[in-house]
Amino acid sequence: MKNALDGKHARNTGASSPVGELLDHGVDVWRLAAPMLSCVFSLFGRGFFGLDSYEMVHLLLAVQGAQFLTLWQQYLTKTMYYNWVYDIGQYYMIGFYLMTYFDKKSTDCWQTYGYFFGSNAHVIEKC
Template sequence: MPYTHNDSIDGKHARITQSSSPLGELFDHGLDSWTASIFPMSIFSIFGCNSGDSALAATTMYSVTCIVLFTFMLSHWEKYNTGVLFLPWAYDISQMSMSVLYILTAVVGVDTFHKPLVFNFYMTHVLITFLVGCSLLISVPQTVHNIFRGYNQKTLLKPSLYEGLLPLLSPSLLCFLLSIWVAYSPCGILEKQPRLFLWMLGVTFSNVTCRVIISQMTNTRCEVFHWMLFPLILLVGAAVSGLLGQVEEITFIAFTLLTTAAHVHYGVCVGRFVQGKQLSKHLNIYVFSIRKRYAD
């Protein structure tokens, strides 16, 4: 809840103190891209996994997380094409709903959610319907509408359909590869390590999103293939073919550690680069300070 509160007021505080900058956008939405997978995982922990009719299957958790991450990505894909970041109401509704769910859990306990509401309809069904509904009925239509409006008004920033769709290529391939792994894993990797698998998905997706954010705010071309896809292709191929055998789970854990370390390293290096070299001087700011380098 403190994160939700601070995430909602940081932009307003920056505007009041006249310290808004693309760097702030990167840190704000870069962290959001990571927490977009952590929040659903915390909700899944409330309901449990494979513990009766009221539980969520691991495959359902994975599918919903992919939908949530893609919904977050669509807003930045929209800005990549239109130059305007529009966050649908689904984002605010989801944060408010999570806060209510956490408070309700603290008051009544988790056992309440394992009792049917009406007609054998559990709270988990409400959760899935709500999350998927917000994405498909609010976020996606709004993004498509804004893209088409920009196309009709001839204000899109990208010259072709290929260039406009380029930011969606890497996240689509990421989910495609992981879905193949989930479906054909000899050891059932998702069922064995559900939280760690969702963590790896979130970290990798966050790194892809951060690079899109940097491309959009610097008005540069998005990369075609994210580098993490190359080792992932080899890993998924070796896993589903049975080549890894009994070391599939250990290899997966090692890959998860690699992606997490790479993502943290990327964030640290971007911060150092910005602070010491170009963007902070160009923007006339100090990192993590509202004091400017010199008077206007």
């Protein structure tokens, strides 16, 4: 899940180019957002605790929009800065998958009422 080796390897071997860097980060936008939101959508389904299809699209656009803004910042400042949230988000995804895998009730562990006047899905949406 870590994604830093291909760019480092290209820079070390002298094979890097602006187009390659753009494609690498552009693919990262899709690679980051799609599995994360698919995980959320598959955990909650479309039942009472589930996400609506429109909410799923809005979440996908929000995550990808934030990633594209990071790429735009890189274009303007000529430096790429991923803070610690990028790595921690990937570790949380691994944790969610493992907790769901090892839970005896499968996805029922995520279908509980939260603290924000609704279901657990609403808690995740508001965070």
